[in-house]
Amino acid sequence: GAGVSQSPSNKVTEKGKDVELRCDPISGHTALYWYRQSLGQGLEFLIYFQGNSAPDKSGLPSDRFSAERTGGSVSTLTIQRTQQEDSAVYLCASSLRQTTNQPQHFGDGTRLSIL
Amino acid sequence: DQQVKQNSPSLSVQEGRISILNCDYTNSMFDYFLWYKKYPAEGPTFLISISSIKDKNEDGRFTVFLNKSAKHLSLHIVPSQPGDSAVYFCAAIGLGGADGLTFGKGTHLIIQP
Structure with missing residues (x-):
């Protein structure tokens, strides 16, 4: 398909385990964004990449969260030592380039449940 | 502090009539505004956008209006169809x-x- 692809679609894991979430953006899109939506909350911006670079990581909720992007394409969001409050839907979006007048297109998200 | 506010959690409209969804924002640095539609268990789908230099953008049944002085935007859907039933998110970016x-x-x- 031509859209943003995220995997896994669902992930259930025990508290304290590490998880890795994957995002495959639309081909040719240089900007990539991660968001999360906790239960009953709005969408919260986490981090963006322009190419392989993430200039500002201050939106990540804690130092247990990290993200990387290689080859200007696939990105992974890693959560170490997961906590129950990490349970949420993690959404990835991409846009043609990192300027304001380009809409972001979203994947269907990874629903993460921490037991 | 919510910088983008949608004050109506829900809206019911008769098929064929106009749907008007409203959004207010507080951050004057926002430069580009978007509307997304979301079905359960799916990601948001981009609908329509508007740059801060414009006051109207139209795409088929969807029109977005921007009033910068009032920091207000609205999405008009006309005529409304059953498939339009979904959650609509207003979004902004600087x-x-x-x-x-x-x-x-x-x-x-x-x-x-």
Whole structure:
């Protein structure tokens, strides 16, 4: 398909385990964004990449969260030592380039449940 | 502090009539505004956008209006169809896009047959 692809679609894991979430953006899109939506909350911006670079990581909720992007394409969001409050839907979006007048297109998200 | 507000959690409209969804924002640095539609268990789908230099953008049944002085935007859907039933999110982003999209909490639009 031509859209943003995220995997896994669902992930259930025990508290304290590490998880890795994957995002495959639309081909040719240089900007990539991660968001999360906790239960009953709005969408919260986490981090963006322009190419392989993430200039500002201050939106990540804690130092247990990290993200990387290689080859200007696939990105992974890693959560170490997961906590129950990490349970949420993690959404990835991409846009043609990192300027304001380009809409972001979203994947269907990874629903993460921490037991 | 909510920078993007959608004050109506839900809206019910009769099929064929106009649906008007409203959004207010507080950050004058926002430069680009978007509307997304979301079905359960799916990601948001981009609908329509508007740059701060314009006051109207139209795409088929969807029109977005921007009133910068009032920091208000609205989405008009006419005529409303049953498939339009979904949650609609207003979003905004500043110049450069470095801070990602700021979303409202959404309005659940229900189209009544």
